[in-house]
Amino acid sequence: MKSYIQHLECSNCNATYPHTEPHNVCNECGKPLFARYALEQLVNKWKPEDLHTRPYSLWRYRELLPIQNEDDVVSLGESVTPLIPTKRLGDHIGLDNLWVKDESRLPTGSFKARGLAMAVSKAKSLDIDKLAIPSAGNAATALSVYAAKAGIPAYIFMPKDTPIFNQKTCELAGANVTLIDGLITDAGKIVADRKADERWFDVSTLKEPYRVEGKKTMGFELAEQCGWELPDVIIYPTGGGTGIVGMWKGFEELETIGWINKKRPRFISVQSAGCAPIVKAWKEGKTHAEPWQEAKTLASGLRVPQAIGDFLILDAIRKSKGAAISVSDEEIVNAMKILPTCEGLLTCPEGAATIAALQHLLTIGIINRSEKIVLFNTGGFQS
Numbered sequence: 001m002k003s004y005i006q007h008l009e010c011s012n013c014n015a016t017y018p019h020t021e022p023h024n025v026c027n028e029c030g031k032p033l034f035a036r037y038a039l040e041q042l043v044n045k046w047k048p049e050d051l052h053t054r055p056y057s058l059w060r061y062r063e064l065l066p067i068q069n070e071d072d073v074v075s076l077g078e079s080v081t082p083l084i085p086t087k088r089l090g091d092h093i094g095l096d097n098l099w100v101k102d103e104s105r106l107p108t109g110s111f112k113a114r115g116l117a118m119a120v121s122k123a124k125s126l127d128i129d130k131l132a133i134p135s136a137g138n139a140a141t142a143l144s145v146y147a148a149k150a151g152i153p154a155y156i157f158m159p160k161d162t163p164i165f166n167q168k169t170c171e172l173a174g175a176n177v178t179l180i181d182g183l184i185t186d187a188g189k190i191v192a193d194r195k196a197d198e199r200w201f202d203v204s205t206l207k208e209p210y211r212v213e214g215k216k217t218m219g220f221e222l223a224e225q226c227g228w229e230l231p232d233v234i235i236y237p238t239g240g241g242t243g244i245v246g247m248w249k250g251f252e253e254l255e256t257i258g259w260i261n262k263k264r265p266r267f268i269s270v271q272s273a274g275c276a277p278i279v280k281a282w283k284e285g286k287t288h289a290e291p292w293q294e295a296k297t298l299a300s301g302l303r304v305p306q307a308i309g310d311f312l313i314l315d316a317i318r319k320s321k322g323a324a325i326s327v328s329d330e331e332i333v334n335a336m337k338i339l340p341t342c343e344g345l346l347t348c349p350e351g352a353a354t355i356a357a358l359q360h361l362l363t364i365g366i367i368n369r370s371e372k373i374v375l376f377n378t379g380g381f382q383s
C-alpha cells in the first residue's frame with residue numbers, strides 16, 4: 001500500500017505547492033488547497049477487490065490518502081462506520097429506502113476524528129511541533145486526542161459556551177485550552193494573529209489541506225457500502241462544510257479511477273435557522289456566502305457564521321442539483337427523539353437536524369418516496 005499523492009493545488013486558482021512541506025491556504029489567492037494524486041496511474045491498477053483483504057478502517061483507502069510513510073499514521077482505530085437501514089423511521093416519515101450513516105462510532109464520538117486523524121498524521125510526517133485550532137467543539141476534542149497520541153502539543157480556542165463534553169475532553173487529553181467570548185470565527189482570528197509569534201501550525205478546517213482528505217473517506221465508505229453505486233440523495237448537516245466538500249472531491253477521484261460512474265447523489269445541506277449562511281446564499285443564487293450575524297443555535301457544530309470553503313460547498317450543492325434548507329432549534333430538539341425512538345440510534349443535535357429537514361423536503365417535493373436517501377448522523381449524543 002502506498003500513497004499516490006503528488007502535490008497540493010489551489011481549489012480556486014490552481015497554483016501548486018509541494019505536499020512535503022507545511023502549507024495552509026494558497027499564497028496567491030488565500031483559498032483552500034487540495035491534495036492531488038496520480039489518479040491516472042491507478043486506473044486499471046488499483047481495484048475495488050484489492051480492498052477485501054484490508055483492515056476495515058478508513059486507512060483501507062491508502063492510495064488516495066496523503067500519508068506516505070506507515071510510521072507517520074496516527075490512529076485510534078477509525079473503523080468504517082455502519083450504514084444502517086432505518087425502515088421504522090422510513091415508515092414513520094413516508095420513505096421506502098432510508099439509511100443512516102452513523103458517524104458516532106468513531107473515536108471521540110464524532111466524524112471530526114476522520115479529519116484530525118489525517119491532519120495530525122500529516123503534521124507528524126512534516127515534523128510540525130505545535131498545533132493550534134479554532135473550534136466549535138468536536139474538532140477540538142478530536143485534535144486533542146490525536147495530538148496526544150502523536151505527542152504534539154495542541155492549542156485549542158473555542159467559545160466559552162462550547163458543550164462541556166468538549167471542554168472537559170480537551171483538558172483530560174492535556175491540550176492547552178482557551179475559552180473565548182465569541183464564536184468560532186473569533187477564535188480563528190486569534191489563531192491567525194498569534195500563530196507566527198507562537199510558531200503554531202493552524203489546523204482550521206480547509207485552511208489546513210488534509211482534514212478534508214480524512215472527511216472524503218465518508219464518501220469512499222458510502223460508495224463501497226452501496227456496491228460502488230451512489231445513493232440518490234445525501235442529507236448532511238453543514239457547518240464549515242468540509243464533509244460535503246470532502247465527499248464531492250472523493251467521488252470525483254473515484255470516477256476518475258473508474259470505480260463509480262457519473263451519477264452523483266443530490267447533496268442537501270441542512271443548517272440551523274439561527275445560523276444559515278449557506279442556505280441564504282444558495283437561495284439567493286450567490287457563489288459566496290455573507291457572514292451570518294449573531295449566529296445562535298444549540299447545534300454547536302452548525303454554529304459557523306462564515307466558512308472559507310463557502311464557494312466549494314455551494315458549488316457541490318449546485319452541481320449535484322441538490323438544495324440547502326434550514327430548520328429551527330425547536331424542530332431539532334423535537335427531532336432528537338425520533339431516531340432513538342424509531343431505531344435505537346442516539347443522535348447529536350446536528351444529526352437530528354437532518355431528520356427535522358426530511359419532512360420539509362418530502363412536503364416541498366425535493367425528495368421522493370422511492371429514492372435511496374442517506375442521512376449523516378455526524379456524532380453521538382453527548383450531554
Ligand SMILES: *Cc1c(COP(=O)(O)O)cnc(C)c1O
Pocket residue numbers: 110111112138139205237238239240241242243244301302348350351378379
Ligand atoms: C463539525 C460538525 C458538523 C459540521 O460539519 P462540516 O463538515 O464542517 O460542515 C456537523 N455535525 C457535527 C456533530 C460536527 O461536529
